Amino acid sequence: MDVKKHIGDRIYDFRMEQGLTQEAFVKNLNIYYSRGHLSNIENGLVVPSSEFIYSVCTTYNISSDWLLGINTKDTLSRKEKILINKFRKLGIEVQQSILNLFDSIIHDDK
Numbered sequence: 001m002d003v004k005k006h007i008g009d010r011i012y013d014f015r016m017e018q019g020l021t022q023e024a025f026v027k028n029l030n031i032y033y034s035r036g037h038l039s040n041i042e043n044g045l046v047v048p049s050s051e052f053i054y055s056v057c058t059t060y061n062i063s064s065d066w067l068l069g070i071n072t073k074d075t076l077s078r079k080e081k082i083l084i085n086k087f088r089k090l091g092i093e094v095q096q097s098i099l100n101l102f103d104s105i106i107h108d109d110k
Contacts, residue, residue: 002044004046004048007041007044007048009042011025011067012042022042029059062078
């Protein structure tokens with residue numbers, strides 16, 4: 001696995017999910033990084049420093065395992081976490097309806 005490309009792709013995907021520009025993303029970090037530096041990371045041109053990785057993970061509450069591609073089997077993706085959080089806010093009947101829908105979709109695919 002190309003670690004530079006993997007980290008860059010994860011950061012880009014996360015930033016897009018959050019609707020952040022590169023400028024806004026780096027502005028929120030607790031240390032200074034330029035938009036150009038972030039662009040180089042996202043494009044897999046440079047290896048991000050440990051300080052950058054630490055700042056991204058702490059600022060945006062991202063698991064470093066997820067960012068680095070370690071133990072991805074046991075780690076929920078950002079989209080899965082969002083889905084679970086939204087699901088938990090629903091009433092019991094709506095949750096059950098969604099589970100029934102999933103079951104019907106899964107059975108239809110087999």
